[in-house]
Amino acid sequence: MEDIKNIIESLLLVAEEPLKIDRIKDILALAEKKEIQNALTELSSEYENRKGGFFLREVAGGYQIRTRPEYREWIKRLIQPKPLRLSKPALETLSIIAYKQPIIRSDIEHIRGVDCGGILRMLLERKLVRILGRKAIPGRPHIYATTKQFLEVFDLKNLEDLPTPKEISELSHVAPENMD
Amino acid sequence: MIDMQEELYKVQIDNIFEGPMDLLVHLIKKHEMDIYDISIALITEQYLKYLQWMKAINIDVAGDFILMASTLTKIKSRMLLPVHEEETDDEDPRLEIVKPLEEYLQMKSAANELIARNLLGEDTFVRNPNQENHSKDQGGEIIKVGLFELIDAFQTILEKISEHRGVDIITADTVSVRDRIVQIVEIFETRESVTFNELFPINTDKSEIVVTFLAILEMVKLSLINIVQNTQTGIIRLFYL
Numbered sequence: 001m002e003d004i005k006n007i008i009e010s011l012l013l014v015a016e017e018p019l020k021i022d023r024i025k026d027i028l029a030l031a032e033k034k035e036i037q038n039a040l041t042e043l044s045s046e047y048e049n050r051k052g053g054f055f056l057r058e059v060a061g062g063y064q065i066r067t068r069p070e071y072r073e074w075i076k077r078l079i080q081p082k083p084l085r086l087s088k089p090a091l092e093t094l095s096i097i098a099y100k101q102p103i104i105r106s107d108i109e110h111i112r113g114v115d116c117g118g119i120l121r122m123l124l125e126r127k128l129v130r131i132l133g134r135k136a137i138p139g140r141p142h143i144y145a146t147t148k149q150f151l152e153v154f155d156l157k158n159l160e161d162l163p164t165p166k167e168i169s170e171l172s173h174v175a176p177e178n179m180d
Numbered sequence: 181m182i183d184m185q186e187e188l189y190k191v192q193i194d195n196i197f198e199g200p201m202d203l204l205v206h207l208i209k210k211h212e213m214d215i216y217d218i219s220i221a222l223i224t225e226q227y228l229k230y231l232q233w234m235k236a237i238n239i240d241v242a243g244d245f246i247l248m249a250s251t252l253t254k255i256k257s258r259m260l261l262p263v264h265e266e267e268t269d270d271e272d273p274r275l276e277i278v279k280p281l282e283e284y285l286q287m288k289s290a291a292n293e294l295i296a297r298n299l300l301g302e303d304t305f306v307r308n309p310n311q312e313n314h315s316k317d318q319g320g321e322i323i324k325v326g327l328f329e330l331i332d333a334f335q336t337i338l339e340k341i342s343e344h345r346g347v348d349i350i351t352a353d354t355v356s357v358r359d360r361i362v363q364i365v366e367i368f369e370t371r372e373s374v375t376f377n378e379l380f381p382i383n384t385d386k387s388e389i390v391v392t393f394l395a396i397l398e399m400v401k402l403s404l405i406n407i408v409q410n411t412q413t414g415i416i417r418l419f420y421l
Contacts, residue, residue: 067304113284
């Protein structure tokens with residue numbers, strides 16, 4: 001297939017969610033994974049060279065064409081996205097779940113030192129967090145984990161792609177907080 | 181005097197802490213301490229002072245804050261105890277607080293890194309935005325309402341009414357459809373449009389509602405009004421032509 005790159009590009013344009021390599025392989029029927037990977041890399045570098053309005057991102061286990069952050073203000077004039085509006089406590093709770101998952105509520109609360117019930121409900125509702133199951137301990141508490149949506153929103157390939165939390169030695173003279 | 185006022189003001193807006201850990205971090209930062217070398221005496225004293233302030237400005241001090249206060253006090257007293265030779269457990273009592281602090285700070289910094297990423301729907305966008313994540317420009321699209329949508333809306337109103345009152349009260353003087361049309365036209369003389377729901381006040385009785393609904397249908401038939409619905413809000417609006 002000579003035009004494999006173009007085919008993939010057309011798929012990327014229409015796909016409603018990050019397109020997985022396996023899915024592309026199914027659609028193309030012929031191609032080897034490696035070929036697809038190469039085409040994607042090529043597309044990505046073409047977009048980089050062109051430095052246009054969009055680029056190719058690897059998110060949530062797939063590939064997606066996204067607009068470059070430089071143009072966010074213009075896009076916000078076109079559509080009015082619902083702001084993410086995560087409060088500081090919500091964001092902290094989400095981080096704890098992201099880094100420590102699978103995790104139960106009492107462990108989250110132990111780290112934060114406060115009740116997280118309301119925040120958890122909100123994170124569940126916004127589909128950033130899901131319940132994996134119940135832990136086989138007294139009370140059978142829910143086990144929480146992040147969702148695919150979380151990876152998509154935070155522009156992450158997978159959970160390993162989470163930024164490594166800074167070692168506390170770097171923070172020991174408690175770092176200035178830009179969140180206050 | 182001005183300084184005093186400013187200080188008080190600051191206490192009120194800045195220092196409402198989300199939890200005891202937050203307050204502790206604030207105090208450590210304020211006194212430029214190393215979290216591995218906390219002056220427990222100072223921190224405990226400051227911490228308790230803040231609790232008093234919070235009480236004074238009527239913040240409901242939650243149990244979590246009290247628990248931390250007792251932990252701090254406990255550590256403080258343990259630090260005062262002479263270390264006995266035979267005690268194998270000569271761990272720094274402050275570790276009880278340092279470990280959770282470490283973890284908390286690490287998660288705070290992780291949260292900062294997460295929010296600094298190129299967020300979908302905030303910094304970067306996809307071509308096929310989900311309806312869920314995006315709302316359309318200014319008030320959204322407007323579609324012409326069909327008969328079924330109108331009946332649906334009517335049913336919702338009927339349900340609301342029967343919730344509101346169990347029994348139908350029989351009223352002697354009901355308006356006719358024609359009268360109701362005149363009344364609606366009168367509304368339109370003062371304004372350009374009216375929402376569907378506005379025409380059905382909650383405390384009207386069923387027969388009146390039916391009359392109003394029939395009047396609306398009649399007006400559509402006579403091309404007196406145009407009925408549209410906002411795709412985002414679902415609000416149905418009547419426009420006088």
